[in-house]
Amino acid sequence: MFKLWGRKDGSNVIKVTWCLGEIGVEYERIDWGGEFGGNDDPEYRAKNPNGRLPTLEEEDGFTLWESGAVTRYVCAKYSAGDLYPDDLHARADADKWMDWSSINFAAFNSVYLDQYFRVPEAERSAEKITAAATATVPLVDILDKHLADHDYLGGSKLTMADFAAGSLIHRWVHWTPNRPSHANVEAYYERLAGRPAYQEHVIEANRPRTEKIQKELMPNL
Ligand SMILES: N[C@@H](CCC(=O)N[C@@H](CS)C(=O)NCC(=O)O)C(=O)O
Known part of the structure; x- marks a missing residue:
């Protein structure tokens, strides 16, 4: 093992x-x-x-x-041929979403982690959190546009394309104060949240931090 x-x-x-x-x-x-x-x-x-x-x-x-x-x-x-697409175009497309998510989309997560959990309380900055969220909105717009006619990032079913962005969407949805609405991203999140593996490894694993943010930190920003 x-x-x-x-x-x-x-x-x-x-x-x-x-x-x-x-x-x-x-x-x-x-x-x-x-x-x-x-x-x-x-x-x-x-x-x-x-x-x-x-x-x-x-x-x-x-x-x-x-x-x-x-x-x-x-x-x-x-999972060759399933999560890992056989088709070269589909695989390259999945690679694209993975790289884009880690290099571009993930930036908000670093700021949120610093501001919510690492800096001393007196230094917590609502402005820094809002600035990170604002900078992320155009990236969420890209996801939202793509998800208008795709159930998952790689097409009609879950693939490798989803793991980087999909795992961070939980934090975007629940850790962003005054989050603007993105209907297709929200529907995607609900689709992911219906999957047992996502519930266990994303939602439950995040739960203590998500609850702390929503109950204690966000109301005091
Ligand atoms: N680019 C690396 C980043 C790895 C990374 O920074 N991981 C964080 C946790 S998500 C870490 O090791 N933080 C230090 C720690 O948790 O002790 C990757 O994607 O694996």
């Missing part, structure tokens, strides 16, 4: 755990990083020199870091 190193509430870990949950493969997840620590452990650094999460470790000693690479690898290994 392979191992996945990483606490279950890290956004880059969630991308992979949701994907593995959809695949239904058995593996061992090791709580690591964040409050569990361990990132500077030399044995861990030998697996992942960045000291970040997640890291995949297979029984033959193969290790892989970078959540996008891990997602592509497990989709290709366990």
Whole structure:
């Protein structure tokens, strides 16, 4: 059985755990990083020199870091022709959404994490949160336009294309104060929220932070 190193509430870990949950493969997840620590452990650094999460470790000693690479690898290994499209155009399209999500769309998540959970309370800035949200709206517009005539980012069914953006949509929907409405993105989120693997690995894994933001932090911004 392979191992996945990483606490279950890290956004880059969630991308992979949701994907593995959809695949239904058995593996061992090791709580690591964040409050569990361990990132500077030399044995861990030998697996992942960045000291970040997640890291995949297979029984033959193969290790892989970078959540996008891990997602592509497990989709290709366990779900070729399904989550990992055979058709080159469809696969390139899925790669496009994964890269765009990690490089562009994910920026709001870093600001929200800093502002809601890392800076001292006295330094929490509603302006910084609003600025990050405002900068993200044109990207959500792109998703919304695409989702007007596609149920999922890769077309009519869930594919690798969805794991990066889809896992972050939960935070966009629930962590953004005064969020503008995007009907097609909201319908996409509801579609994802109907999937058991998404409920477990995205919604439940985020629940403590989402509840803290909605009950304690957002009302005081
Ligand atoms: N580009 C990397 C980013 C990895 C990353 O920064 N992961 C975060 C968690 S989502 C991390 O390791 N943070 C330190 C920690 O949680 O201890 C990837 O996608 O795997």
